[in-house]
Amino acid sequence: MGVTKTQNFTQEQNQVATYAKALAHPARVAILQYLLKKQTCICGDLVEELPLAQATVSQHLKELKAIGLIKGTVEGTSVCYCIDQHKWEEVRDVLLNLFSSPIACQDSCC
């Protein structure tokens, strides 16, 4: 085993899970925070910023790129990364939607 039974859950449930997984590592959160602050940066900046080897940073960037949260543009020998605003808002909205549900019971349950 070891494989999530994706097909048995709703699209929304899988979407939340997918987006949450992208945020489920401090390095990826750090990358996003850095991009939010600097607007744009090259891979090398992140390698200096993060306590990880170049190969590892590149791998995290690949994951963020895979779900579309960031995009990279080749600029000479460097690659310039930035957040994809549209996807960023979509992820925010999907997560917000989950948390927007009111909690009916308040400590009185169970």
Added chain:
Amino acid sequence: MGVTKTQNFTQEQNQVATYAKALAHPARVAILQYLLKKQTCICGDLVEELPLAQATVSQHLKELKAIGLIKGTVEGTSVCYCIDQHKWEEVRDVLLNLFSSPIACQDSCC
């Protein structure tokens, strides 16, 4: 290797990652959605609701309980689960805080 270098990241980055990881599986999202809708339920309800074996459901419940998002109360032979409102709001706020940062550049970057 294979261990996240937690100690080299900020508390906020680790917190986002930890909370996101809890949401990073459709079964756990489904559990939370079910609890939001029903307010409260016993483990057996979730076993019927989810396409997973009892042992697996129990394991996902354990993870959600571990970070404090849900709490369980023994009621006879059953265990009644519900969302911990305080933690729920904390998770929401931590994630919201990340997404509240304005994105300065708009497609013009890179």
Added chain:
DNA sequence: AACATTAATCGTAGCATTGCGATATAATAA
């Protein structure tokens, strides 16, 4: 052309996650 710089990819090691059957535990019911 030869070299340097930058980033991606490969290969591998090790731990983590998912899933489930089987078993253990705990409370109630007969």
Added chain:
DNA sequence: TTATTATATCGCAATGCTACGATTAATGTT
């Protein structure tokens, strides 16, 4: 007490994730 019901935990198998050194690929520089 014995059986029943409801959960949790154990042990295992399969897969995924994290990390990094080494290599490759692509571009720029001399």
